[in-house]
Amino acid sequence: MSHRGRRLAGACIGTVAAALLATGGALAAPPQEASGGKTGPKVAVGAYLHYGSPGVERMRDLSRWLGGTELRAGHTYLPGDTWANIEGEPDSLRSWARWRKARADRLFVLNVPMQEQNEAGVPDERVAELIRSGAEGEYDHHFHRLAERLVALGVPDTVIVLGWEMNGFNYTHRCGPDPENWKRYWRNIVAAMRAVEGQRFRFDFAPNRGSDAVPWTRCYPGDDVVDIVGMDTYDQPPGHTFDEQINQPYGLQQQVDFARAHGKRISYPEWGLFRNGDNPEYMRRMLAWIAKQKPMYHSITDYCPHGVWQCSKNPRSTRVFREFLSTKRRGSPDRVQSPR
Template sequence: MVAVGLTYALIHRGSDAPAPAATPTSTITPRTPNAADKEAAFGVFCCWSPDGVRDFGDWAGRDVQYVVDFSLRRTWNDIANPFDQLKSWQDEDYRIVFGLAMLPEDDSLDVSLAAGARGDYDEYYRTLAQNLVAYGQGDAVLRLGWEFNLGSWRWHPGEADDFIAYWRRVVTTMRAVPGAEGLAFDWNVNNGGNTYDSTRFYPGRDYVDYVGVDVYDISWAKGTYPYPDTCSTTCRRQRQAKAWNDTYDSRYGLRFWSRFAARQGKPMSLPEWGLWERPDGHGGGDNPYFIERMHEFIADPANNVAYQAYFEYDVKPDGNHRLRDLKNSGRVFRELFAPS
């Protein structure tokens, strides 16, 4: 069974008036990510304020470099003009990783990937690029259509040609805005499964900076989760190991994506990863073994992970990811990711 995780739009923001339009251009300038840093940049999704991020860094014992955030996405205005979001991170030293919707979620709007491929929505992404530049975030990482391989998203693709053409239009349009040439685009899938081939929707090397994978400690594979009521410490470790093998070795698991990124000549990213204490029991809960395996994967230069961001959030009622609540794992996380 495909181990499907969820990404959350944990949003509280509104929008103001739109920015002026820019002159379009059809010339793309591909950006090459900086490969000089050998250690993956340390990131987090935890909150919507710099103070909250600094608090997580103090707890973790190291400075946060990348901050993951999402904006409202009900309407096109939400997508193009996320002013509260932009203001939150203005003048901060963090590199911002934005979850960027390809379509608004308001069901009353007649929108489609095919219309985007025709250029019907270029103006909204041009405006967004202008806003990013105006707020000092012209080097943001954009997770355009993140986790598109999950059927719950409105931008879950039907036709590969439409998805690819639309992606390319957005990248070309945004990078054509003066000052936005440094925007980076993260082609971001949800990890796992044996049937859905997301590679059919890869838009090409000139339009992608990172191959991103979101991965959580969840599994529906036999002999993994939920833990039986009588599961001993040894029993739990055996099930955690089987769950990790499912995460890593499934047909479209982490091993596959590491090799795919290498073939494309792109670094990997892990924009969301974490433990998951779930009410249905299909997460490993407080699982230091998962933290150890993820650290091993991230630290292995063969995987070329450019940045990683832990998902430090309690998503009531769907479960909890917080390392500060899952205390055994939190201790191991700090020992491995911020050694003294």
């Protein structure tokens, strides 16, 4: 999804109706399963709430709305408009770093663009030129600078979602125009960031679900430079049903199988509702899938049309999400409302 959409998310937040949230039956999977419980690795629950400092503040309120459910994955994005922002110039990184350092078991998840003018509609021919320049090391210093800033802020273990949705059509950091050089460029970036003393970054390779512009396996840069195999997955075609989303080529099942074959954990940096509307069956199935697969973390995109807390347009799905993840029992009072 576009960074512009994320930046404007705060302007399109709706109020969730409390009466719709406090009623409804219990769901199949208890909250402890969704968090890992005693059956496997604990899953870090998160949500994208705002790209800047307000996102940090809303993490606390969302946790209260879920009855105290701990949100361990804090997720934001660096703007891809200029190299200065990709180098970590936004002041909001300080707020996210403070949030991360407040508890030892938290994850700070940062989406990092691989090119400036990342949403400028750059044509394939120019993208191919930029990829080749990256493969030749022209942009390494920008990422070295970002790594230095993150280490200086005290978040050397940041999860870096680098060049997300690279198999798509839109971003300037897309892979399709030159997959082989794109993989070399990724490797250069990882080498530049790992060269900074004190770093412990984990790099998350996160394509869109499905084939999109190019099969995402063609973009995979190698086990030595990838720590997590992620996937951004929204409720939209191709994938009218959740079973189709699982079984489609390069879909959810292929991600799990690919990660297992390469000895990697999985993640879902972005997921949520979309073109299929308010779909409680999708919400129920996706949460059950997460509980079963136990990714390192998952982060719902929480603004309209995708979200459940900051968007009033999906009341049935909101109820499913809240009941699945809340530590409250059904019928407990709703004391926290969505931000206006």
